[in-house]
Amino acid sequence: MAGVVHIPWYATVARLDAFAEAVAEIAPIALRYGASRYSVHRSRDDRYKILQLAWFESKADWYTYWDGPEVIEFRASHSGLYQIPVVYVWHDELTAGALVSAEEPVPTV
Numbered sequence: 001m002a003g004v005v006h007i008p009w010y011a012t013v014a015r016l017d018a019f020a021e022a023v024a025e026i027a028p029i030a031l032r033y034g035a036s037r038y039s040v041h042r043s044r045d046d047r048y049k050i051l052q053l054a055w056f057e058s059k060a061d062w063y064t065y066w067d068g069p070e071v072i073e074f075r076a077s078h079s080g081l082y083q084i085p086v087v088y089v090w091h092d093e094l095t096a097g098a099l100v101s102a103e104e105p106v107p108t109v
Helices: 016-033 058-064 069-077
Strands: 004-011 036-041 049-056 089-091
Touching: 004 016, 016 036, 016 049, 016 058, 016 069
Parallel strands: none
Antiparallel strands: 004 049, 004 089, 036 049
């Protein structure tokens, strides 16, 4: 069943911007592993909270991404920039919607 994985990262002190940029760079890699969509959010109330989301058709595709060489390298090379443990959660998406302006460009992968 299709779902969305929430990966709640929490940056360490004085490393916020560097880590936020790094998460934004690794998130699109999910598309190579079967994700249909991804997004990265940063909390306005707690600037150290970064939430990465990735939509996958199967958990197997998710694990292929999470345990893939790029994300393993990302976690290893950025291990001092975020707090451990990282506890991701699989969610079933029940409904979604969006408004898209006719003038707004459609993003390409």
